[in-house]
Amino acid sequence: MQTRSIREIAAEIKSDWGDRIDNAAIPYVSAMERIEDIRDAYGHDxxxxxVVRFLSVANTWRGETARRVKAELKAMLTLATAAQR
Known part of the structure; x- marks a missing residue:
């Protein structure tokens, strides 16, 4: 069960990572700010x-919040993948 929207998670990412956000992650966080649900579409993606692309470039975001949020996103991906089967 998804308890938070992707856009809510993106807001937390921006708040926690702040001005130190990796340039490679900016377009993905920006896209995530416009996404409600893991099953939604964003343009052609x-x-x-x-989310997968964000996770692949978010390795410089560290700390307790980063670990918790990344785990939350991975859990959403797992549930979305299971629902497609």
Whole structure:
């Protein structure tokens, strides 16, 4: 069950990562600010693809909040993948 929207998570990412946000992550966080649900589409991409790309470039975001949020996003991806089967 998804308890937070992707846009809410993006707001937390921006708040926690702040001005130190990696340039490679900016377009994905920006896209995530416009996504409600992991099953949504964003342009020609799925929300899942945007989240996967964010996770692939977010390795410089560290700390307790980063670990918790990344785990939350990974759990959403797992549930979305299971629902497609």
């Amino acid at each position: 799925s929300a899942s693809e945007v």
